[in-house]
Amino acid sequence: MxxxxxxxxxEVIAEAAIRAGCRHYFGYPITPQTELMHYMAKKMPKVGGVFLQAESEVSAINMVYGAASTGKRVLTSSSSPGISLKQEGISYASGAQLPAVIVNIMRGGxxxxxxxxxxxxxxxxxxGGGHGDYHMIVLAPSSVQELYELTVDAFNLADKYRILTMILGDGILGQMMEVVNFRDEEKIETYDKSWAANGHKNEREHNTITSIHIDPAVLEQWNIGYQKKYQLITESEQRYELYNCDDAEIILVAYGSVARICKGAIKEAAAQGIKLGLIRPITLWPFPVKGIEKIIDIPKAFLTVEMSSGQMLEDVRLAVDGRKPVYFTGRMGGMxxxxxxxxxxxxxxxxxHS
Amino acid sequence: MELRFDKRINIFCGHYGSGKSEISVNSAVSVKSAYDDVLLVDLDIVNPFFRSLDAKNKLESLGISVIAPEFANTNVDVPVIGPEIAAALRNQNRRVILDVGGDEDGARVLGRYFFDIPQQDYDMFFVFNRSRPMTRDLSETIEYINEIQLASRLKITRLINNTHYLGETTPEDVLYGAELAREISEKTGIPLAASCVMKGFKHDIASRIDHPLFVLDNHILMPFK
Structure with a gap:
């Protein structure tokens, strides 16, 4: 063991990244994700890696672009306002099809x-917070153990598809402490990186990492390529957890730490003789439409619970497609x-519905 | 054997996430059983989450006063230390518990009380949990002790072994932590004050250790508990 x-x-995100072979971290501190940087600052020098506190989030994301261009595993992290600052770089890196992992430990806005x-x-x-027709894979852990496992997966997925992968957590997940069981060795999957700009040594043509294509017909061809990739990911990478769904009257839909509060509600409801279930999306993009499809006939209604005004709610409604009513409850502003x-x-x- | 708080001022420091706040709150309750005027100071200017201030209502209902940095538990992430803390440190009739922020960064705030604490009757406890990633062995734990002493301009006087894995803790985990405490004591001369377990811990541990056991109540709760 x-x-x-x-x-x-x-902390566990940082540790998982190091275990997944990431040796490059660029970021700028912000509550409530700063412990990630703190841990990286202490640990990276010990493993021969690079930790760099950039002068801003804008610098950090462009350093990520540079490091990812060489084919190295690279991580940046921030919280909501900092991620907004990174959007331009995220769009550019998506256009250049660079693999990297971005962590957003969300706070109230x-x-x-x-x-x-x-x-x-x-x-x-x-x-897509940035411009253009792009997607990131978005993973939503709901425990510290899952933060570890999904961070390792995030690096593998990023390399597999040459795509940015985001870990979307919130202040509860970032700050809470739990027991983590680490694997003895990480399964670091290796993928072809012959596209990387890492020195041609006069043995091959230059590799070009860019998001600019001046001829619109050429740019369209690139876009068609991106969309094919997104389609493939949508088909093969949807993840979700079904909990207590058999015979549920109402199925809750929630991700991250809110899913855990929902499990508390399921227990409370059971004590009152009410059967609630839960579908917990683990990939937010691609949204687990297949999971909704599996349970669509079971409940009388769905109830989406979020710490927002109802954002995932739209994807739930798209997936349910009018076949069942979809309700919402949530809190905002850090509540x-x-x-x-x-x-x-x-x-x-x-x-x-009685 | 019980953990006794003989000094008027009791300071809790250590690596962040080692359980300082929970131990501070429990200490305040313990001190209150023997003294009338007890004040808990939440002096954490580093981490705005899961702090001893969260137990304020409970403590106040027991007659324990609680003060914290000016904007704690609001959205204003600005560390402002009020003058009432220095006043309390000088008040010879008050028992004071200081819950200090993690690492040397959190301990630095104590340096500001260089003219209030060292001259007084005080204990400074170094709390550690051996299941935390940065306090696993002797040399890295002593590094924290040294850094905190430098930043705080105070000497650590006692150790608290708070080694646990939340609900999965076994007696062996506690003993594993006590072993590190013994090594630290040998190296630094700082005595081990106690090992901690949560109330309701179902295993016998008291008969297996040669130092006091501090049984903790869980006062700082997760939002979904």
Whole structure:
């Protein structure tokens, strides 16, 4: 058995990245993800890696672009306002098809907002906060153990598809401490990186890493290529967890730390004789339409719970496609939904469908 | 054997995430059973989450005063230390518990009280949890002790072994931590004050250690608990 440690979510992302072979980190501190940088600053020099605190998020994401261009595994992290600053670089790196991992430990917005947990960057992460027709793979862990496992997966997925992969967590996940069981050895998958700009030694043609294509017909061909890739990912990489769904009257839809509050509500409801289930999207992009399809006939209604005004709600409604009613409850601005908030909404829905 | 807080001022420091806040809150409750005027100071200017201030209502209902940096638990991530903390440190009739922020970064705030603490009757506890990734062995743990002493301009006087894996803790984990404490003591001369377990810990541990056991109540809760 591998090492067992008690770790904060933010720390475990850094540790997982190092275990996944990442030796390049560029970032700028921001609450509530700073422990990730703190850990990297202490650990990277010990493993022969590079930790660099850039002068801003804009610099950091462009350093990521540079390092990723050489084919090295690279990580950056921030929280909501910092991720907004990184959007231009994210769009450029997507256009250049660079693999890298970006962590967003979300806090309340808009604007400078606050430092308490939130999920209000769902649109930004899944629908492209930057310009152009691009997607990132977006992974949504809901425990510290899963933060470890998905961070390792994120690097493998990024390399496999030459795509940016985002870990979308929130302040609760980043700050909470749980036991993590590490594997003895990581499964570091290696993929062809003959595209990398890492020195041609006069033995091959120059590799060009760019997102600029001046001829619109050529740019369209590139875009068609990107879309084919996104289609392939949509078909093969959807992930979700189904919990307690058999015979559920109402199925909750929630990701990340909110899914755990939902599990608390499921327990509370069971005590009152009400059967609730949960579908927890683990990939937010691609959204697990296949998971919704599997359970579509079971409940009377779906209830989406988020720490936002209802962003994932739109994807749930698209997947349900009018076949069942989809309700929403959530909190904003750094406030955390309680089991009571969820139960009140459940009672209201039950009333309506009795 | 019980852990006794003999000094008027009790300071808790250590690597962040080692359990300082939970131990500080429990210490305040323990001190309150023997003294009337007890103050818990949440002096964490580094981490705005999961802090002893979260237990404020509970502590105040027990008659324990609680103060914290000016904007703690709001969205203003600005460390402002009020004058009432220095006043409390000089008040000979008050028992004071200081819950200090993690690492040397958190301990630096103590340097500001260089003219208030060293002259007084105080204990400074170094809390560690051997299941945390940065305090696994002797040399790295002593590095934290040295860095915190330098930043705080204070000497650590006692050790607290808080080795645990939350609900998965076994007696062997606690003993594994106590072993490191013994090594630290031999190297630095700082005595081990206690090992900690949570209330309801179902295994016998008291008969297997030669130092006090500090049984903790869980006061700082997760939002979904």
């Amino acid at each position: 591998g090492e067992k440690l008690l770790m904060k979510g933010n 808009p604007g400078l907002g606050g430092i308490q947990p939130s999920q209000s960057d769902y649109f930004q992460a899944t629908k 955390i939904p309680t089991v009571k908030n969820i139960m009140d909404k459940v009672m209201e829905i039950k009333e309506r």
